Amino acid sequence: MTAIRFEDVSKHYPGSPRPAVDLCSFAVEAGNLVVLLGPSGCGKTTLLKMTNRLVEPSAGAVYLDDTDVRQIDVTSLRRQTGYVIQQVGLFPHLTVAQNIAVVPELLGWPRPRIAARVDELLEMVHLVPGEYRHRYPAQLSGGQQQRVGLARALAGEPRVLLMDEPFGAIDAITRASLQDELLSIQRKLHKTILFVTHDVDEALRLADKIVVMEAGRVVQYDTPFAVLTRPANDFVRDLVGADDTLRQLSLLRVEDAMTGLPTGYACRDEPAIAPEADLRSALALLLRTRAPVLAVVEDGRPVGILTLEYIRCATRGSGKPAKSRSAG
Amino acid sequence: MLGQAFAYAVAHLHELIAATGQHLLLATVALGIGIVLCVPLGVWTSRSPVAAAMVINAVNALRVVPSLAILFLALPYFGLTFTSSAIALTILALPPILINTDAALRTVNPAVREAAFGMGMTQWQVLWRVEAPLALSVVISGVRTAAVEVMASATLAAFIGGGGLGIFVTRGFALYDTTILLVGAVPVALLTLVTELGLSLLQRAVRVPV
Numbered sequence: 001m002t003a004i005r006f007e008d009v010s011k012h013y014p015g016s017p018r019p020a021v022d023l024c025s026f027a028v029e030a031g032n033l034v035v036l037l038g039p040s041g042c043g044k045t046t047l048l049k050m051t052n053r054l055v056e057p058s059a060g061a062v063y064l065d066d067t068d069v070r071q072i073d074v075t076s077l078r079r080q081t082g083y084v085i086q087q088v089g090l091f092p093h094l095t096v097a098q099n100i101a102v103v104p105e106l107l108g109w110p111r112p113r114i115a116a117r118v119d120e121l122l123e124m125v126h127l128v129p130g131e132y133r134h135r136y137p138a139q140l141s142g143g144q145q146q147r148v149g150l151a152r153a154l155a156g157e158p159r160v161l162l163m164d165e166p167f168g169a170i171d172a173i174t175r176a177s178l179q180d181e182l183l184s185i186q187r188k189l190h191k192t193i194l195f196v197t198h199d200v201d202e203a204l205r206l207a208d209k210i211v212v213m214e215a216g217r218v219v220q221y222d223t224p225f226a227v228l229t230r231p232a233n234d235f236v237r238d239l240v241g242a243d244d245t246l247r248q249l250s251l252l253r254v255e256d257a258m259t260g261l262p263t264g265y266a267c268r269d270e271p272a273i274a275p276e277a278d279l280r281s282a283l284a285l286l287l288r289t290r291a292p293v294l295a296v297v298e299d300g301r302p303v304g305i306l307t308l309e310y311i312r313c314a315t316r317g318s319g320k321p322a323k324s325r326s327a328g
Numbered sequence: 329m330l331g332q333a334f335a336y337a338v339a340h341l342h343e344l345i346a347a348t349g350q351h352l353l354l355a356t357v358a359l360g361i362g363i364v365l366c367v368p369l370g371v372w373t374s375r376s377p378v379a380a381a382m383v384i385n386a387v388n389a390l391r392v393v394p395s396l397a398i399l400f401l402a403l404p405y406f407g408l409t410f411t412s413s414a415i416a417l418t419i420l421a422l423p424p425i426l427i428n429t430d431a432a433l434r435t436v437n438p439a440v441r442e443a444a445f446g447m448g449m450t451q452w453q454v455l456w457r458v459e460a461p462l463a464l465s466v467v468i469s470g471v472r473t474a475a476v477e478v479m480a481s482a483t484l485a486a487f488i489g490g491g492g493l494g495i496f497v498t499r500g501f502a503l504y505d506t507t508i509l510l511v512g513a514v515p516v517a518l519l520t521l522v523t524e525l526g527l528s529l530l531q532r533a534v535r536v537p538v
Contacts, residue, residue, distance in 0.1 A: 091443075138538045162446075
């Protein structure tokens with residue numbers, strides 16, 4: 001089901017020679033995390049803000065569950081769309097709990113339900129409620145503030161979540177852990193998420209699908225694997241570093257390249273690797289152990305095998321080697 | 329000398345109490361009008377650069393006119409009255425309140441405002457729930473500056489028959505008697521100090537944790 005749909009959306013700012021957003025059309029499936037990726041000034045944030053009408057399109061329309069967002073009352077629309085921004089924007093005069101409670105209060109939830117929701121969300125973002133509930137934003141680190149920002153955006157059980165470079169101002173180590181947490185929260189909640197970033201690694205890591213943007217236009221809308229292995233043009237190729245094989249290897253996962261266990265195949269003492277490991281580690285393992293084949297092992301059971309040939313094919317984007325197809 | 333002043337104060341206790349009441353009333357009226365006028369004006373100027381340029385400059389221009397001059401300028405219209413004094417004092421109270429309100433709202437973090445709108449607050453909700461609490465401490469600091477100025481300057485009202493503790497100062501002046509002068513000056517100093525202290529405490533109480 002389509003949750004968000006952009007139809008020939010454009011945005012012209014007066015006095016600007018070219019449109020900030022130029023005839024963009026794409027649809028976001030419910031439950032998907034879609035990343036808008038591109039250099040600064042490519043229109044990705046403008047596009048995001050059209051979803052909650054912080055920016056109104058000059059032409060075209062944005063649909064939320066098949067309703068034109070212009071037909072929804074603007075405050076009610078925004079209360080149904082969680083919004084996380086890079087600068088977090090927590091209210092400094094309110095405690096963590098009060099910050100998270102803002103949208104539920106605007107929605108008129110009863111107090112006990114709000115209190116329960118606050119604790120539930122704090123636990124979800126790994127902040128112990130008893131310790132953090134009554135703190136003020138100034139008493140939190142940058143990473144903790146953004147956790148609260150995420151909890152606040154989710155508090156009103158929004159239909160979609162809009163995230164505008166939410167981890168952009170956070171140090172690399174904390175960013176990685178926040179990305180992990182977003183993924184694990186997403187596995188539980190299956191929210192429809194639009195996520196803006198200029199960080200290619202972040203996009204490839206988080207996205208179900210990536211919208212690559214250049215100068216206001218959508219140049220490619222595809223899965224991370226396809227964007228990396230079959231870039232639509234030179235711009236995308238350069239942006240994602242598709243020619244950098246080592247980088248590709250570190251972003252592609254074993255499960256993208258492996259093949260299922262051939263019938264009758266018995267694992268002996270092949271080196272084992274997990275399906276979610278990256279291909280770079282797989283290649284390193286192959287080279288180090290000089291084994292011809294790796295066993296892909298999940299929860300202690302072999303689920304597939306990986307050879308150098310499969311890795312080579314994955315990086316070329318040509319799928320599996322021919323022989324595995326005939327064998328499959 | 330303080331002893332003599334105390335004796336004079338006791339002897340003229342009713343007059344002293346009436347003068348103190350008058351003094352406080354003058355200051356309160358001036359400050360009240362200043363707040364009612366300048367807080368909304370400050371909200372407006374913080375949102376409109378044109379309004380800011382006009383209103384703030386106008387109020388600043390008023391400020392350079394000495395209070396005593398304003399007192400005498402008001403005389404032809406309102407006579408030797410409480411009203412004349414109140415007008416002069418109000419003009420004194422305007423600039424700090426206006427400038428602080430304007431500055432306080434301008435310095436609210438734009439990201440906080442964007443988050444507030446993005447969460448579905450209306451204009452009013454953003455003003456009351458977010459901007460007002462964040463600006464309050466700085467606004468009160470402006471009120472404090474105004475209150476201290478007004479409290480001290482209300483002494484001048486006596487020069488044009490506006491009453492207040494200044495009557496003892498003018499009397500001491502006329503009779504060349506420092507004792508009488510102190511009966512006016514010491515309470516004014518005390519009132520000003522208490523005002524400063526009280527509003528400082530209030531300002532601290534509403535300060536946003538940083």
